[in-house]
Amino acid sequence: EVQLLESGGDLVQPGGSLRLSCAASGFTFSSYAMSWVRQAPGKGLEWVSIISHIADSTYYADSVKGRFTMSRDKSKNTLYLQMNSLRAEDTAVYYCAKTTVGVIAVAGLAGVYFDFWGQGTQVTVSS
Amino acid sequence: SYELTQPPSVSVSPGQTARITCSGDALSKQYAYWYLQKPGQAPVLVIYKDTERPSGIPERFSGSSSGTTVTLTISGVQAEDEADYYCQSVDKSGTYVVFGGGTKLTVL
Numbered sequence: 584e585v586q587l588l589e590s591g592g593d594l595v596q597p598g599g600s601l602r603l604s605c606a607a608s609g610f611t612f613s614s615y616a617m618s619w620v621r622q623a624p625g626k627g628l629e630w631v632s633i634i635s636h637i638a639d640s641t642y643y644a645d646s647v648k649g650r651f652t653m654s655r656d657k658s659k660n661t662l663y664l665q666m667n668s669l670r671a672e673d674t675a676v677y678y679c680a681k682t683t684v685g686v687i688a689v690a691g692l693a694g695v696y697f698d699f700w701g702q703g704t705q706v707t708v709s710s
Numbered sequence: 711s712y713e714l715t716q717p718p719s720v721s722v723s724p725g726q727t728a729r730i731t732c733s734g735d736a737l738s739k740q741y742a743y744w745y746l747q748k749p750g751q752a753p754v755l756v757i758y759k760d761t762e763r764p765s766g767i768p769e770r771f772s773g774s775s776s777g778t779t780v781t782l783t784i785s786g787v788q789a790e791d792e793a794d795y796y797c798q799s800v801d802k803s804g805t806y807v808v809f810g811g812g813t814k815l816t817v818l
Contacts, residue, residue, distance in 0.1 A: 642806070688804075691800065691805050693800055695800060
């Protein structure tokens with residue numbers, strides 16, 4: 584059974600940093616690209632970032648580019664999201680999600696979708 | 711920036727058919743995917759590659775595509791289908807994953 588368990592969410596002040604983790608089990612973690620998707624309170628889903636199966640390629644939403652960094656540790660079956668220079672508008676539930684592809688094609692993210700999701704971790708940016 | 715447009719809300723009575731549309735310029739060239747999300751829960755994939763249904767998803771869920779619009783159809787709607795529904799695709803350049811704004815399905 585595929586399981587994705589996020590952790591690391593917290594209350595942080597504007598300008599602060601936070602690192603989210605997502606522990607994966609039930610599938611061959613190193614074979615699939617993984618993504619982070621967030622949802623602000625009362626709002627819709629917003630894609631944040633994606634990393635290829637061997638971490639040789641990452642893509643980010645414009646809203647987080649230059650502030651957030653996604654990484655993964657094959658030995659720990661864990662996905663990470665390092666969030667710096669946090670803003671109030673980053674307040675959201677952050678979900679990690681498994682894709683059905685490994686390689687992120689040279690042509691980009693065509694065909695990327697999410698077949699399993701974690702339950703999310705809450706990040707609140709407020710003074 | 712690229713956008714996928716969904717109606718904010720759709721209402722149907724139990725047993726009727728609900729249709730939720732999603733429009734975007736790139737949908738004629740890129741696949742669409744659909745997720746449902748119930749309050750306090752994570753999203754669940756219900757349709758992939760425009761028309762395919764994952765295992766475990768009831769047959770009453772179906773997808774279709776025509777030009778730049780894709781449609782999620784729920785036949786014989788049940789009370790348990792009440793949820794927010796999101797379409798997802800990628801932009802023309804394949805650089806960004808994009809979600810529609812979501813549609814709240816109310817079962818009257």
